[in-house]
Amino acid sequence: MSEASFASQNFVIRGADVIDGTGSARFRADVVVTDGRVSAIAPAGRGMGRNVVEASGMVLCPGFIDTHTHDDQLLLQPTLPHPKLTQGVCTVVTGNCGISLAPLLTRAPPAPLDLLGRDVFVHNTFREYLMALDQLQPCINVVPLIGHTTLRVRHVEDLGRTATLAEMSAMANEVAQALDAGAFGLSTGVYYPPARAATTEELLGVCAALKGRSAMLAMHLRDEGDNIDAALKEALDVGAASEADLVISHHKVVGPQNHGRTLETLQAIDQAALKQSVCLDCYPYEASSTMLNAEKASRTKEVLITWSQAYPEHSGKSLKTIAESWGLSLHAAAQRLMPGGAIYFAMAAEDVERVLQHPLTMIGSDGLPHDHRPHPRLWGTFPRVLGHYSRDKKLLPLETAIHKMTGLPARRFGLTGRGTIAPGNSADLVLFDPLEVRDNASYDAPDVPSTGIHAVYVNGHLALWRGKQIASHAGRRLIPSRTS
Ligand SMILES: [Zn+2]
CATH class of the missing domain: 2.30.40.10 (Urease, subunit C, domain 1)
Known part of the structure; x- marks a missing residue:
């Protein structure tokens, strides 16, 4: 060559x-x-x-399309080498899991918004953020989403309750403005504390702004464990009511008691796909990664700390080792480390493989670029599907693997002339x-x-x-x- x-x-x-x-x-x-x-x-x-x-x-x-990223801020800063470009990714979808960098002005973003950084919420409108992207011209293409949790932090006075009608319509207005400015759609993450109190009615109220706009709706389910059936039904209902192109984010089931249940969830998604637009994304690993949560951490067999504001020196260590050295329970040790991030080993290989193989599944890294010791999916997702899963394990033909990273997401997101x-x-x-x-x-x-x-x-x-x-x-x- x-x-x-x-x-x-x-x-x-x-x-x-x-x-x-x-x-x-x-x-x-x-x-x-x-x-x-x-x-x-x-x-x-x-x-x-x-x-x-x-x-x-x-x-x-x-070029690969990373359908699930938290690269909103990464795109605005010079990063060499770039974790996505080194994998062959040419386009990223930002603003997932309800977390977008705009529109929000704050120096104290609540978790999980702080996954994007702390002193970075400086865009008062979504349009301002888009202008910053245009001015800087990042190294790869961007498909931006606006996040419901970001809007909640901006508009809902008490995050412990569902939005009032006035707050709901303020959020819906802001979604409409973002769509006018160039957002591809909305993301939600009612699993996370700042959005957990949002009822299905609140989601319906905010998502009403998507109607008739050919917009995307990417939803991190309320529960990916014991109550996944109800959570999946909620997402499908909201997607159908808002006439959006629904993406079920990083589809998985967690907890040993739930292993194998992707058989049922994928069947439910297949059924729904007969009547509404729905697809999913997935990263090729058996461990997840997100904010450190003491409840979740104490219930998970193995947990690695990716960052801790109070104890940065413990990044990369297992929670168990840290707890033992402090003479504390897992729960108490996690609480002492918070705010922070963690990797949770809670999935089964058979579920990951079943989801990866499903015809409606696209590849999305869900990488967290600002963690001190990130989950390897940030740097490895796409080559891992091509090498480990397609060539070595023969889980899916290379042509199918590539379709899930290119043609399929381009079609779902309406990226004309790409993919x-x-x-x-x-x-x-x-x-x-x-x-x-x-x-x-x-x-x-x-x-x-x-x-x-x-x-x-x-x-x-x-x-x-x-x-x-x-x-x-x-x-x-x-x-x-x-x-x-
Ligand atoms: Zn995510």
């Missing part, structure tokens, strides 16, 4: 196995890019152009070695880039070449098709 001119948006990738993102079988071809767009797909050896990248033995596919390799489409492209690709990030060493991703092009600009970041401003904020 030779190196093409770094600056040009005109080049030919020659002789790669093209996996085009639709789920169809690979074929060998030359892909010609002109002015940042795919201009032709020619039989191998026939693609004409000046800057040629020899790519035989490699796979060429559309597949076709003439006229934006040249978001990844070139990788199918024999070599693997994730290297682990729970012990979580921020190690993957292997085997050779080149990443964002809007036709070479953004990453053999692990080295080339273009840092090739991305753009994507515009929902309804407002373009």
Whole structure:
């Protein structure tokens, strides 16, 4: 493989196995890019152009779309190397789990908003945040969502109760304004303390702003444990009533007593999909990660601390070890460490694999970029699906795995002209070695880039070449098709 001119948006990738993102079988071809767009797909050896990248033995596919991120603030700061770009991700969906950076002015964000940082809530409107993205031009493309929990913190006087009618309509107004400004939709996270008191009626009231707008609604379920059936029903009902394109976030079931229940949840989702628009996202690991919660931590077999404001030196250690050294119960030790973040080992391999294989499942990392010792999903998600799950475990064909990261999310989020390799489409492209690709990030060493991703092009600009970041401003904020 030779190196093409770094600056040009005109080049030919020659002789790669093209996996085009639709789920169809690979074929060998030359892909010609002109002015940042795919201009032709020619039989191998026939693609004409000046800057040629020899790519035989490699796979060429559309840039990956990370459908579930908390990168709202990460995109506004220079980050080298970028954890998503090193995996072949060209587009991220931000503002998930009810947590968006805007619109909110505060220096004391309650957990879990502080997962995005503390002194970063400086955008008084969603439009201001979008303008900041446009001005800075991040290294990858952005699909922004606005978060219900952020709106609650801004508008609901007492977070321990459900919103009043006036507060509900203030939140709904703000959702409508965000959609006008360019948000793709709304996310919710009624599992988390600042939104837990929100009733289904409050969700319906806020989500009413999505009606008739072809908007997305990404929902972190109220309960992913014993009461998952009721929580799933609530999400499906709210999605249907608001006529939104519903995404069930990071679908999983937690707690050993619930292992295996994805059989039922996926069946319920399949049933619902006959009547309404619903899909899901999932990360390829058996441990979850979120804010440190003493209740949850004391009920989980194994817990790793990702950050602690009071005891930063304990990041990366197991809660059990810390509790023993303090002579405290798990619950008391967790309380002393809070506010903080943690990794919880509470899922079963069979559930993770069943969800990954489901035809409605997209890949979303749910990575937490500001944790001191993050969950390895931040750096490893996409290569892990390609290497560990597709090649090594043969859980799903490479074409299917790639479809879940490209064509499927592009269709669900309405990203016209992206997610597949076709003439006229934006040249978001990844070139990788199918024999070599693997994730290297682990729970012990979580921020190690993957292997085997050779080149990443964002809007036709070479953004990453053999692990080295080339273009840092090739991305753009994507515009929902309804407002373009
Ligand atoms: Zn999340």
